[in-house]
Amino acid sequence: MHISRVDIKNFRLLRDTSIVMREDLSLLIGKNNSGKTSILVLFDKFLSQPNSFSYNDFSIVLREKILKLNSNSDIDDLSIRMVLEIMYDENDHLENLSEFILDLDPDVKSVKLLFECRIEKDALLKEVSEYDGNERERLIIKCLDKHLKSSIYVFDDSEHNGSADEFFKSFRHKLISKHLKDVRKLINFQFIAARRNVHSSDESASSKKPLSLLTTEYFNSFHDEPNKDLAEINQMLLDLDSQLGEKYHSFFEEFLKNSRSFLDLNNLSVVSNIQSKMLLDHSSQVIYGSDDNHLPEHLNGLGFMNILYLLLIIEIKKVEFIKHGREINILCIEEPEAHTHPQMQYIFADRIKTVLKEIDGLQTLITSHSPHIVSQSDFEDIRYLKIINENEIQVKNFYAELEACYEGRLDQFKFLKQYLNIQSAELFFASKVIFIEGISERMLLPYFIQKYDEEHKSDDYIPIVSQNISILEVGANAKVFAPFLEFLDVKTLVITDIDTTIKSLKGQKTVYDAAAVEDSTHTSNASLKYFLEAPDIKSEEFTQWFNNLLEQKLPCIHQNVSIAYQKLEHDYHARSFEDAFININKDRIKKEKDNIEGLKNIRKLSSKMGIYELTNSILDKKSDFAASILYLGLCRDDITWETPLYIREGLEWIQK
Numbered sequence: 001m002h003i004s005r006v007d008i009k010n011f012r013l014l015r016d017t018s019i020v021m022r023e024d025l026s027l028l029i030g031k032n033n034s035g036k037t038s039i040l041v042l043f044d045k046f047l048s049q050p051n052s053f054s055y056n057d058f059s060i061v062l063r064e065k066i067l068k069l070n071s072n073s074d075i076d077d078l079s080i081r082m083v084l085e086i087m088y089d090e091n092d093h094l095e096n097l098s099e100f101i102l103d104l105d106p107d108v109k110s111v112k113l114l115f116e117c118r119i120e121k122d123a124l125l126k127e128v129s130e131y132d133g134n135e136r137e138r139l140i141i142k143c144l145d146k147h148l149k150s151s152i153y154v155f156d157d158s159e160h161n162g163s164a165d166e167f168f169k170s171f172r173h174k175l176i177s178k179h180l181k182d183v184r185k186l187i188n189f190q191f192i193a194a195r196r197n198v199h200s201s202d203e204s205a206s207s208k209k210p211l212s213l214l215t216t217e218y219f220n221s222f223h224d225e226p227n228k229d230l231a232e233i234n235q236m237l238l239d240l241d242s243q244l245g246e247k248y249h250s251f252f253e254e255f256l257k258n259s260r261s262f263l264d265l266n267n268l269s270v271v272s273n274i275q276s277k278m279l280l281d282h283s284s285q286v287i288y289g290s291d292d293n294h295l296p297e298h299l300n301g302l303g304f305m306n307i308l309y310l311l312l313i314i315e316i317k318k319v320e321f322i323k324h325g326r327e328i329n330i331l332c333i334e335e336p337e338a339h340t341h342p343q344m345q346y347i348f349a350d351r352i353k354t355v356l357k358e359i360d361g362l363q364t365l366i367t368s369h370s371p372h373i374v375s376q377s378d379f380e381d382i383r384y385l386k387i388i389n390e391n392e393i394q395v396k397n398f399y400a401e402l403e404a405c406y407e408g409r410l411d412q413f414k415f416l417k418q419y420l421n422i423q424s425a426e427l428f429f430a431s432k433v434i435f436i437e438g439i440s441e442r443m444l445l446p447y448f449i450q451k452y453d454e455e456h457k458s459d460d461y462i463p464i465v466s467q468n469i470s471i472l473e474v475g476a477n478a479k480v481f482a483p484f485l486e487f488l489d490v491k492t493l494v495i496t497d498i499d500t501t502i503k504s505l506k507g508q509k510t511v512y513d514a515a516a517v518e519d520s521t522h523t524s525n526a527s528l529k530y531f532l533e534a535p536d537i538k539s540e541e542f543t544q545w546f547n548n549l550l551e552q553k554l555p556c557i558h559q560n561v562s563i564a565y566q567k568l569e570h571d572y573h574a575r576s577f578e579d580a581f582i583n584i585n586k587d588r589i590k591k592e593k594d595n596i597e598g599l600k601n602i603r604k605l606s607s608k609m610g611i612y613e614l615t616n617s618i619l620d621k622k623s624d625f626a627a628s629i630l631y632l633g634l635c636r637d638d639i640t641w642e643t644p645l646y647i648r649e650g651l652e653w654i655q656k
Contacts, residue, residue, distance in 0.1 A: 054148075097111060433470050500516070569646075
């Protein structure tokens with residue numbers, strides 16, 4: 001038995017949102033302010049705090065209608081709703097679910113619960129009837145929470161062909177009211193918020209230690225259950241009470257003497273009353289280290305404290321789930337990465353499923369914007385929250401929908417799944433993306449970006465370095481990411497090489513050897529062919545396409561993607577990044593040749609050979625060359641390297 005689907009209507013940015021739930025763990029990811037936390041909060045409000053709704057919980061597009069509320073307003077259009085679809089089978093225990101089963105057909109294995117927050121229109125209008133204009137609107141905002149009623153219904157719309165909104169509006173008589181207590185017999189909901197009770201290193205004696213307080217909470221969770229260890233602890237406390245009682249009698253005799261006489265209370269006394277809760281609160285602490293050389297909890301780093309606190313809370317929640325034994329258990333964890341070192345995030349994501357599997361019937365919702373957590377998660381678990389417009393969020397079933405985008409290219413989809421590491425996981429949270437070709441670009445692009453920002457600095461200029469841009473080295477595989485980028489709808493710059501070749505015959509075989517641009521007939525770059533939609537290499541149209549490629553006249557087939565590759569500069573059209581860089585920086589390279597690693601045949605820098613031949617003659621190790629160029633550019637005030645034109649134009653496009 002599990003919740004298979006959640007439909008949300010009119011709650012904050014979740015204007016009309018659906019989530020297909022995993023049976024075990026669903027990871028909700030997305031950019032900041034994409035509604036991840038709102039999903040968890042809505043669960044909490046309906047299942048734990050049904051009277052906590054307020055004006056700000058309604059979608060922005062509805063608020064103006066609420067402020068203009070009148071007797072003709074349709075409340076059905078202004079209600080917050082959450083529908084849970086529960087799937088079950090013949091192996092499930094149905095005692096608590098039977099309260100919600102409407103169709104006794106053995107082939108029907110689903111139940112739908114409606115949670116609704118509805119405005120009590122007549123009462124609200126009566127309260128604001130003597131006001132108008134801005135005063136009326138301010139009063140509505142202030143007192144709306146008093147006129148909101150949360151209700152729970154079970155319904156069957158299997159024979160209804162229209163939308164859910166139409167059903168709830170036209171067939172409200174088919175909604176069967178239910179009580180929250182009955183829902184709680186079926187569903188055990190627990191929520192761990194990001195704002196956890198973890199303090200900084202406060203060493204004052206009065207400061208409460210959050211980890212130690214958790215030991216009390218864990219201890220007390222067993223009070224209703226038989227437990228041998230608990231019984232032994234309580235017996236020890238009773239024995240200690242008895243021993244202290246004898247000492248208290250003589251010690252407090254003088255202290256109580258006058259009070260007894262004055263009030264005629266001969267039986268006034270002080271007794272020992274050590275309670276396990278009090279003892280744990282004030283006389284226990286969580287430590288780390290060896291027995292004879294340990295540190296108290298407040299000397300832990302905040303990130304370490306946070307993850308430890310989170311894991312201990314999960315253990316407490318686990319006890320609650322097991323003790324109550326509900327058919328459906330829901331655990332919501334908000335941003336486990338909060339205040340946590342990336343390595344700890346990595347470890348948490350790697351091991352959390354093992355911990356959660358110890359709880360039967362548990363469905364977990366985790367929100368995150370940590371690429372470290374995403375990189376260790378299963379593709380199938382990801383639910384991506386996409387901002388459709390300023391006031392609406394769409395939740396995409398990442399795996400299923402993306403797999404459909406790669407239909408017919410399953411080898412590329414397999415590659416993408418394997419590539420989902422810490423770097424590529426950043427794509428989920430980036431505002432913009434830059435794909436680069438190789439190691440030279442990876443080393444030098446940050447230098448080019450810094451230089452570009454400095455050259456364009458102004459009051460209204462937003463530096464590239466300050467924008468949320470992910471830079472990934474993907475080599476010749478940029479085209480593999482095309483459906484992924486379209487899925488995310490993120491602005492992307494692809495910096496690549498033109499990689500020109502020349503067609504020739506070697507015996508009976510046609511070959512395409514690397515060639516200078518001026519001598520070339522084709523390109524070997526798969527990304528250019530894909531993004532710029534190259535025709536078949538054997539077709540008559542290919543020659544014209546290739547000429548347009550050289551002249552930068554080809555549009556990209558993806559609207560949100562720009563392709564930057566070498567172009568004519570200083571009367572020369574380069575073939576590669578190194579080729580383009582040496583072309584515009586030749587004089588400086590010649591002057592600093594003794595300080596630049598990765599070169600060979602450096603005397604040829606003084607020759608008159610062409611740039612293409614020169615690059616192939618003097619370049620030995622690209623990584624050493626790029627590292628030396630970067631070092632000189634950062635450490636020598638008298639050296640400023642020029643940025644190739646195609647990269648400058650690419651940076652201009654991505655900056656906007």
